[in-house]
Amino acid sequence: xxxxxxxxxxxxxxxxANQVATEVFRPISRKxxxxxxxxxxxxxxxxxxxxxxxxxAGMGGAGAAGVRRDSNGNDGEGNRNGSNxxxxxGIIELCWGDVGLLLSMPRQGLGNSAIASVATEExxxxxxxxWAAMAITEPEAGSDSAAIxxxxxxxxxEYVLNGEKIFVTSGDRADLIVxxxxxDRSKGRAAxxxxxxxxxxxxxxxxxxxxxxxxxxxxTANFTLQDCRVPKEALLGSPEIDTKAGFGGxxxxxxxxxxxxxxxxxxxxxxxxxxxxxxxxxxxxxxDYDRPALSQHAAAARYLEMEADYEAAHLLTLQAAxxxxxxxxxxLQASMxxxxxxRTCVDVTLGCVELCGSVGYGENELxxxxxxxxxxxxxxxxxxxxxxxxxxxxLLGKSSSELR
Amino acid sequence: xxxxxxxxxxxxSQGFALRWLTRLAGTDLLDRIxxxxxxxxxxxxxxxxxxxxxxxxxxxxxxxxxxAGPARQPTGKPRSLFDVTPDxxxxxxxxxxxxxxxxxxxxxxxxxxxxxxxxxxxxxxxxELGVNMLGVPEELGGVMHEQAAVTSVLIGEAxxxxxxxxxxxxxxxxxxxxxxxxxxxxxxxxAYLPSFTDENTPAAALAILEPRALFDPLALETKxxxxxxxxVLDGAKSLVTRPGQCELFVLAAEAEGLGxxxxxxxxxxxxxxxxxxxxxxxxxxxxxxxxxxxxxxxxGSLMAEGxxxxxxxxxxxxxxxxxxxxxxxxxxxxxxxxxxxxxxxAFGEPVSNRQGVAFAVSDIGIESDGMRxxxxxxxxxxxxxxxFARETSLARRLCAQKxxxxxxxxxQLLGGHGFVKEHPVERWYRDLRAAGVMEGALLV
Numbered sequence: 099x100x101x102x103x104x105x106x107x108x109x110x111x112x113x114x115a116n117q118v119a120t121e122v123f124r125p126i127s128r129k130x131x132x133x134x135x136x137x138x139x140x141x142x143x144x145x146x147x148x149x150x151x152x153x154x155a156g157m158g159g160a161g162a163a164g165v166r167r168d169s170n171g172n173d174g175e176g177n178r179n180g181s182n183x184x185x186x187x188g189i190i191e192l193c194w195g196d197v198g199l200l201l202s203m204p205r206q207g208l209g210n211s212a213i214a215s216v217a218t219e220e221x222x223x224x225x226x227x228x229w230a231a232m233a234i235t236e237p238e239a240g241s242d243s244a245a246i247x248x249x250x251x252x253x254x255x256e257y258v259l260n261g262e263k264i265f266v267t268s269g270d271r272a273d274l275i276v277x278x279x280x281x282d283r284s285k286g287r288a289a290x291x292x293x294x295x296x297x298x299x300x301x302x303x304x305x306x307x308x309x310x311x312x313x314x315x316x317x318t319a320n321f322t323l324q325d326c327r328v329p330k331e332a333l334l335g336s337p338e339i340d341t342k343a344g345f346g347g348x349x350x351x352x353x354x355x356x357x358x359x360x361x362x363x364x365x366x367x368x369x370x371x372x373x374x375x376x377x378x379x380x381x382x383x384x385x386d387y388d389r390p391a392l393s394q395h396a397a398a399a400r401y402l403e404m405e406a407d408y409e410a411a412h413l414l415t416l417q418a419a420x421x422x423x424x425x426x427x428x429x430l431q432a433s434m435x436x437x438x439x440x441r442t443c444v445d446v447t448l449g450c451v452e453l454c455g456s457v458g459y460g461e462n463e464l465x466x467x468x469x470x471x472x473x474x475x476x477x478x479x480x481x482x483x484x485x486x487x488x489x490x491x492x493l494l495g496k497s498s499s500e501l502r
Numbered sequence: 503x504x505x506x507x508x509x510x511x512x513x514x515s516q517g518f519a520l521r522w523l524t525r526l527a528g529t530d531l532l533d534r535i536x537x538x539x540x541x542x543x544x545x546x547x548x549x550x551x552x553x554x555x556x557x558x559x560x561x562x563x564x565x566x567x568x569x570a571g572p573a574r575q576p577t578g579k580p581r582s583l584f585d586v587t588p589d590x591x592x593x594x595x596x597x598x599x600x601x602x603x604x605x606x607x608x609x610x611x612x613x614x615x616x617x618x619x620x621x622x623x624x625x626x627x628x629x630e631l632g633v634n635m636l637g638v639p640e641e642l643g644g645v646m647h648e649q650a651a652v653t654s655v656l657i658g659e660a661x662x663x664x665x666x667x668x669x670x671x672x673x674x675x676x677x678x679x680x681x682x683x684x685x686x687x688x689x690x691x692x693a694y695l696p697s698f699t700d701e702n703t704p705a706a707a708l709a710i711l712e713p714r715a716l717f718d719p720l721a722l723e724t725k726x727x728x729x730x731x732x733x734v735l736d737g738a739k740s741l742v743t744r745p746g747q748c749e750l751f752v753l754a755a756e757a758e759g760l761g762x763x764x765x766x767x768x769x770x771x772x773x774x775x776x777x778x779x780x781x782x783x784x785x786x787x788x789x790x791x792x793x794x795x796x797x798x799x800x801x802g803s804l805m806a807e808g809x810x811x812x813x814x815x816x817x818x819x820x821x822x823x824x825x826x827x828x829x830x831x832x833x834x835x836x837x838x839x840x841x842x843x844x845x846x847x848a849f850g851e852p853v854s855n856r857q858g859v860a861f862a863v864s865d866i867g868i869e870s871d872g873m874r875x876x877x878x879x880x881x882x883x884x885x886x887x888x889x890f891a892r893e894t895s896l897a898r899r900l901c902a903q904k905x906x907x908x909x910x911x912x913x914q915l916l917g918g919h920g921f922v923k924e925h926p927v928e929r930w931y932r933d934l935r936a937a938g939v940m941e942g943a944l945l946v
Contacts, residue, residue, distance in 0.1 A: 099581055099585055099587075099588075099589045100585060100586065100587070100588055100589075100592075100652050100878050100881075100882050101581035101582075101583065101584060101585050101882050101886070102584060102586070102875060102878055102879035102882055103581075103584065103879075103882075103883070103888075104584070105582060105583050105584045106580075106582040106583075107582065107583075177583050177585045177587065178583075179583050179584050183584060387891040387892045387894070387895035387896075388720060388814055388817065388818070388891055388895070389718055389720055390716070390717070390718055390719075391895070391899055392716065393716050393718045402895060402896070402899050403899055403903065405896055405899075406876070406895075406896040406897075406899035406900045406903070407900075409872075409876050409879075409893070409896040409897075409900070410869070410872025410873070410875065410876055410900055410904075411872070413872065413875035413876060413879060414868070414871060414872055414875065416584060417586055417871075417875060420584050420585070420586060430867075431871075434867065434868045434871055437864070437868055438868050438869075438872060483857075483861075485864075486857075486860075486861045486864040486865070487857070487860070487861075487864075489864035489867055489868060490854075490857075490860035490861060490863055490864040491860075493836075493840060493863055493864065493867050494840060494843070494844055494854050494860060494863060495844070496854065496855070496860075500852075500855055501854070501855055501857070501860050502855075
């Protein structure tokens with residue numbers, strides 16, 4: 099039975115997340131945008147609070163729930179709204195508050211998502227309750243993550259990691275770093291595995307923290323791994339190099355985190371639209387949903403256009419999460435959601451700044467900050483162009499060698 | 503929900519499925535679809551300068567029985583879970599209409615476009631599929647036990663996958679039935695609705711759009727003036743499907759002392775005339791203008807007592823219906839360009855191996871899915887009795903803007919071949935412009 103409204107049972111969760119966004123994130127939003135690299139200590143209290151909540155309650159960051167299909171999936175009959183939907187709804191509300199702070203939430207990193215998704219019971223026990231960041235990108239390998247040069251060599255009971263990692267979100271603050279490295283560079287993407295490295299490992303050297311366009315509350319670290327030794331048990335998933343299974347294993351996390359990043363973009367977009375509507379109202383421009391858009395004030399028409407894109411992004415995101423909850427393959431829809439939400443977030447937040455003029459551009463309000471934060475959402479977890487590639491390959495039935 | 507209530511509901515939906523199947527089986531539609539090949543075409547000539555003609559003198563609409571009060575389809579229960587899947591009955595209907603659209607409508611579309619008419623047989627067949635009675639309450643012979651905006655959207659989408667102009671012509675009588683069922687008085691329902699549930703459904707049109715730039719359905723120039731117990735109507739309505747054949751109109755006019763309102767007007771009245779108004783697209787719908795010069799109708803022609811909310815809801819439901827057609831046509835574009843760009847080679851390989859081509863296909867996929875979800879959301883809110891003004895407006899923006907972009911890219915991806923009539927993409931380009939232009943005419 100078609101219904102695209104927020105499920106009733108998750109309304110309390112969304113309300114609660116919105117309260118956190120309103121009472122915790124918004125008041126310190128500008129403070130940590132200005133004080134880049136300062137640790138938002140206000141989040142510690144919040145994180146402890148969230149640890150007390152049920153897993154999968156949707157109140158956490160990108161890594162809150164993990165994405166174990168078997169436990170979250172369809173129970174066999176009927177329609178299901180589960181933890182993927184809950185997580186997406188929670189993220190939308192929290193990012194309506196501040197996306198940089200969401201990314202800085204202790205114990206909610208993308209590394210946590212990877213661990214929650216593929217770790218063994220032993221690994222879960224050993225690493226559970228810690229904050230895990232994700233280190234994939236290298237100076238010479240961005241979207242092309244199969245080209246990473248960091249290596250992992252087995253030496254007795256330990257792997258020895260060597261290489262350079264950049265753009266590690268929460269890399270300085272996390273307890274663990276999930277590092278992607280190749281067991282054998284001659285075997286291509288199938289040899290790429292992820293390893294859990296403790297932050298205080300002497301072989302892991304922090305090079306610097308980036309200064310960024312947006313999401314300044316979130317630290318972005320660059321590391322060098324020099325003869326960084328980790329126990330054999332630190333490898334996530336299977337140590338076998340299965341060239342047939344290819345890259346699937348390592349990429350699995352991405353299939354599941356794309357709707358979450360789309361949700362971040364949806365949240366930021368809504369924040370900008372709401373503020374802009376208020377400002378337009380002050381300028382005596384009302385939005386009328388019944389009169390034709392083009393018969394209204396040009397600003398109202400522009401607003402409606404932006405809100406329409408927001409609506410599409412929002413619904414595509416919910417659809418992708420809903421499919422995951424119902425164990426339907428959603429790689430296509432996840433990429434569609436990420437592509438639409440990412441570009442919409444950039445277009446809309448920049449459009450809102452333009453509509454609001456100096457109020458939008460100035461630092462007294464948050465509109466200009468949202469427009470800066472927005473850009474990363476169309477880049478990380480797969481750029482706009484990568485998403486379009488994934489969508490095109492699926493629609494056209496093409497391999498990555500045919501459509502490059 | 504108690505077990506009894508749940509059983510009751512299941513029985514009711516099964517009841518609907520059975521009723522619909524029985525109805526379909528009772529006709530010889532399926533046989534005819536398979537057997538009859540030649541389609542007789544009543545040619546509607548579009549002349550260079552539309553000559554005016556009077557509307558036809560239609561049947562006499564007479565109430566067979568008196569209703570105590572207007573019968574209305576109830577709204578559905580609020581649904582608690584997010585769900586993108588149509589229910590079983592909807593899937594069955596959707597599949598039936600989709601098969602019809604692929605087997606019958608699409609092959610006829612090129613000819614219907616060229617001749618500016620839809621073969622009568624196609625319209626009959628669509629009618630026999632039950633597409634015109636979705637809005638009719640059960641008490642008056644309808645098959646849907648509650649409001650069916652989502653079902654109407656699914657059917658509009660499926661039919662427009664075949665052709666948007668034929669879909670317009672085929673669904674137009676249903677819009678009049680739905681309008682009367684939603685906003686008609688008991689007398690209007692009793693007089694007009696029975697004819698929409700039998701095989702001999704009258705040609706009918708819901709006319710709101712007027713011929714001028716920046717038309718706003720809330721600021722009508724067609725006027726209804728009180729004169730004694732009568733209303734006297736003056737004005738012009740634009741892009742009405744088959745106006746010369748219509749036996750019944752529901753039309754919008756600024757009613758003196760009330761504001762914009764709907765009137766039921768039978769054809770053949772003095773002062774009512776039509777002229778051809780062929781357009782860029784929707785040509786199988788044989789569009790024309792309806793001209794009103796001092797058309798006198800009785801007081802009982804006014805619908806919904808002239809309540810503004812009723813009229814606004816009508817405008818909204820029409821926009822959702824046009825969105826559904828845009829979604830179906832956008833899907834047709836996507837499904838057509840994919841094999842084309844995969845098979846067409848340039849510089850020694852399929853053109854789809856190039857990102858410039860492939861990304862255009864991605865965007866068609868992304869935006870058409872967004873249009874679809876936004877349209878479903880608006881319709882689903884309507885069925886649940888929730889306000890759907892915002893969702894309708896946003897779906898319309900998407901379908902007008904992204905839909906047109908899809909139409910344009912559909913031609914672009916075929917290059918020069920897209921520009922010639924050998925391929926349907928040039929027709930879809932012309933049709934998709936309609937989604938943002940049309941007001942009224944169809945309803946969910």
